[in-house]
Amino acid sequence: MNDKQLRGFVSYLIKNKHTVFSHTDEEGKIKIKKIDTGKDFTLCPKRPLYSFKKFFLPPCQKMMVLSDDETTLNRNPNEKIVLLGLHFYDLKAFTLINQVYRKDPHFQKKLRNAIVIGQSPIPAELEDYQKFEKEVLEHLKFDIFLEAKSHGKQESFRIFTGSEDGQRLLDDFGYRDYENIEYVGPVPKKGLGPINSMLIEKIKKSCGSKIWKELGEKCTDCGKCTIVCPTCFCFKIKDEIKKDEILRSREWDSCFYEEFSEISGGHKFLDTTEKRIYNYYDHKFVRIPEEYGMPGCISCGRCTEVCPAGIDIRAVIKRIIKEN
Amino acid sequence: MKNQYEPIQTEIVKIEELSPINKLFTLRIKNEQTQNAFKFRHGQFFILSVPGFGEAPFGFCSSPTIKETFQVSVDKRGSLTTKLFEFKVGADIGIRGPYGNGFDRKKIKNRNLVLVAGGCGLSPLRTIIQDANLHPENFQNIQIFYGCRNSELLAFKKDYTDWSKNIEINLTVDTPDKKWKNNVGVVTNLLTLEKIKSDSVAILVGPPIMYKFVIQKLVELGLSDEDIYVSLERRMHCGIGICQHCALVGGKYVCTDGPLFSYAEIKDTPEGI
Numbered sequence: 001m002n003d004k005q006l007r008g009f010v011s012y013l014i015k016n017k018h019t020v021f022s023h024t025d026e027e028g029k030i031k032i033k034k035i036d037t038g039k040d041f042t043l044c045p046k047r048p049l050y051s052f053k054k055f056f057l058p059p060c061q062k063m064m065v066l067s068d069d070e071t072t073l074n075r076n077p078n079e080k081i082v083l084l085g086l087h088f089y090d091l092k093a094f095t096l097i098n099q100v101y102r103k104d105p106h107f108q109k110k111l112r113n114a115i116v117i118g119q120s121p122i123p124a125e126l127e128d129y130q131k132f133e134k135e136v137l138e139h140l141k142f143d144i145f146l147e148a149k150s151h152g153k154q155e156s157f158r159i160f161t162g163s164e165d166g167q168r169l170l171d172d173f174g175y176r177d178y179e180n181i182e183y184v185g186p187v188p189k190k191g192l193g194p195i196n197s198m199l200i201e202k203i204k205k206s207c208g209s210k211i212w213k214e215l216g217e218k219c220t221d222c223g224k225c226t227i228v229c230p231t232c233f234c235f236k237i238k239d240e241i242k243k244d245e246i247l248r249s250r251e252w253d254s255c256f257y258e259e260f261s262e263i264s265g266g267h268k269f270l271d272t273t274e275k276r277i278y279n280y281y282d283h284k285f286v287r288i289p290e291e292y293g294m295p296g297c298i299s300c301g302r303c304t305e306v307c308p309a310g311i312d313i314r315a316v317i318k319r320i321i322k323e324n
Numbered sequence: 325m326k327n328q329y330e331p332i333q334t335e336i337v338k339i340e341e342l343s344p345i346n347k348l349f350t351l352r353i354k355n356e357q358t359q360n361a362f363k364f365r366h367g368q369f370f371i372l373s374v375p376g377f378g379e380a381p382f383g384f385c386s387s388p389t390i391k392e393t394f395q396v397s398v399d400k401r402g403s404l405t406t407k408l409f410e411f412k413v414g415a416d417i418g419i420r421g422p423y424g425n426g427f428d429r430k431k432i433k434n435r436n437l438v439l440v441a442g443g444c445g446l447s448p449l450r451t452i453i454q455d456a457n458l459h460p461e462n463f464q465n466i467q468i469f470y471g472c473r474n475s476e477l478l479a480f481k482k483d484y485t486d487w488s489k490n491i492e493i494n495l496t497v498d499t500p501d502k503k504w505k506n507n508v509g510v511v512t513n514l515l516t517l518e519k520i521k522s523d524s525v526a527i528l529v530g531p532p533i534m535y536k537f538v539i540q541k542l543v544e545l546g547l548s549d550e551d552i553y554v555s556l557e558r559r560m561h562c563g564i565g566i567c568q569h570c571a572l573v574g575g576k577y578v579c580t581d582g583p584l585f586s587y588a589e590i591k592d593t594p595e596g597i
Binding site: 064100103278282 | 325326327328329330373375376377378379380401402418532557558559561562564566567568569571573574575594595
């Protein structure tokens with residue numbers, strides 16, 4: 001599919017009552033915006049600071065109206081949205097979140113109404129298509145995947161579908177030169193792989209060592225990293241009494257906030273920044289890999305970009321590997 | 325798809341004021357079919373929902389063998405429990421659950437059972453105590469060691485006479501009043517070589533500081549790490565292993581893997597106890 005055909009396809013989706021969100025380039029800043037025509041998006045290699053997370057897990061999501069005996073699940077209109085342009089690593093994050101929220105009706109409803117279109121060049125080490133298909137594509141959740149030919153300006157794409165919805169849309173548009181990939185679950189046969197398996201042990205071993213004390217002194221507990229991270233999914237549930245109804249909502253929470261571990265009586269289990277930052281790494285590099293068989297960090301670098309204290313997750317991981 | 329967060333409607337059928345800050349609520353699930361399907365095990369908990377005031381986890385405190393109703397003992401502490409104290413018999417509240425891994429009764433079959441409680445920690449242990457009192461044939465020797473700040477705060481006082489027919493009850497308070505004729509001091513002091521058989525199974529429910537000393541004492545008395553169980557308290561929002569509030573460093577969730585853990589399971593968990 002060439003660039004012109006792709007833009008035609010996107011215009012076709014918009015014409016057929018899909019609301020399309022994609023990357024737009026605003027003076028060098030990549031943002032995710034609703035687009036009105038097939039001309040308005042960019043598929044550059046640069047990622048947006050905020051991922052597509054909020055489309056599936058909104059920062060504040062109404063769960064139910066308690067004064068009504070009816071959950072909001074059945075009341076929301078079925079708006080079909082298209083998320084266009086998720087990078088390779090954001091698809092990994094999406095696949096993980098999908099696994100975590102597989103039984104969650106609020107998430108699954110959003111998923112049912114969304115078409116996810118991923119895009120990426122094939123990483124150099126996986127140039128062999130069969131390997132790419134077996135080791136990567138079969139383990140990613142998407143409806144359509146655009147494989148860009150190069151990292152620079154993208155002229156043409158090889159098209160893969162990952163769902164019946166994806167096939168149907170392309171067929172209806174009149175494009176048939178695609179290959180279908182069967183999603184076989186999030187975990188590749190080789191499992192976590194040697195690096196992520198080693199990291200589990202190294203992080204465990206590093207617990208209580210001086211790196212966490214140092215990071216505890218540096219980190220400001222602002223929680224920005226947890227907001228931009230596409231795999232951070234912690235939440236709190238809270239009630240709100242409005243004029244004529246009582247709402248129960250789910251809101252993003254951050255494990256860097258003091259109240260995160262507070263129990264009745266005021267005791268906080270994660271009572272120091274040192275403990276909180278260790279817990280953050282424990283979740284990403286120990287708990288998620290052990291529970292889901294996938295890494296909890298997708299190496300997008302967003303947390304490093306926003307950290308006001310200059311904490312670089314890659315440098316932290318390198319140091320942990322070296323010192324333990 | 326089933327909405328895991330949707331509360332089950334229950335009715336408050338009885339309220340008993342057990343102490344100035346504690347009430348015992350008897351609840352009944354309103355839908356008969358749901359009620360029949362609702363079963364819990366020792367050691368499990370549920371999430372109580374008070375519309376407008378949120379949700380909070382509570383342990384069951386009545387025997388799982390009692391059908392139709394179950395009980396929860398509530399201390400008035402925060403906004404949710406304060407609101408709950410205003411509720412009258414006949415009022416509706418929501419619950420979710422049962423949650424938690426529960427306690428396999430086979431583990432205590434043919435074993436002496438040592439129940440150590442501090443403060444409001446006696447409440448979740450009451451599932452076992454009541455069960456044993458109703459069905460003594462299913463249990464061996466049971467000893468309760470219960471410590472509280474003062475005698476006024478002792479939980480389930482009116483049950484003691486009934487319980488003591490089958491169960492040994494040892495009480496202690498930190499600050500005795502003039503009428504108090506029982507033990508004074510921390511509960512750890514009651515655990516002695518004469519009292520505790522080394523092949524007992526112990527279940528501890530109370531504040532973390534109590535765990536530290538009681539576990540040390542029980543280990544000294546010869547109990548194995550596998551036979552000492554502690555109930556961990558953590559903040560919880562979802563109850564189903566997702567929200568991360570109750571996560572223990574290293575991979576366990578109190579809501580799904582606990583709240584009862586054997587000491588062997590968590591002794592190497594940083595900040596576990």
